[in-house]
Amino acid sequence: QVLLVESGGGLVQAGGSLRLSCAAPASALSMHGMGWFRQAPGKEREFVAYITWGAGSTNYADSAKGRFTISREITKSTVYLQMNSLKPEDTAVYYCAARRFGGTTNWKDYEYWGQGTQVTVSS
Numbered sequence: 001q002v003l004l005v006e007s008g009g010g011l012v013q014a015g016g017s018l019r020l021s022c023a024a025p026a027s028a029l030s031m032h033g034m035g036w037f038r039q040a041p042g043k044e045r046e047f048v049a050y051i052t053w054g055a056g057s058t059n060y061a062d063s064a065k066g067r068f069t070i071s072r073e074i075t076k077s078t079v080y081l082q083m084n085s086l087k088p089e090d091t092a093v094y095y096c097a098a099r100r101f102g103g104t105t106n107w108k109d110y111e112y113w114g115q116g117t118q119v120t121v122s123s
Contacts, residue, residue: 004096009117012086020081020117022096033103034079035110036070038092038119048094050103051079059103063089086121093118 008020035050049070097110
């Protein structure tokens, strides 16, 4: 069992920044890919970004490019999502996820999930 714990969500004004953290147990390092997804009320869960533990390879949704940065700190087995220039449409519950074989943009490919952290961006 891999337990992921997200933190860092909150309420911020448009144009502001937040940094989300995903704390993973050491066993999560056996997971190759770590992803961030989000889900707004009434909408499907959507990909935001992923990173691989080893090489640090990254991929971003078009909506995140240029504004969000995903990173990992192996010694702390923690993945971060730095979100800048936030917009009201970024409002959602953000989830961290892990999978064994690389990163993908499809949330159904991920085996382990955190409980989510709410991000609310006011206009």
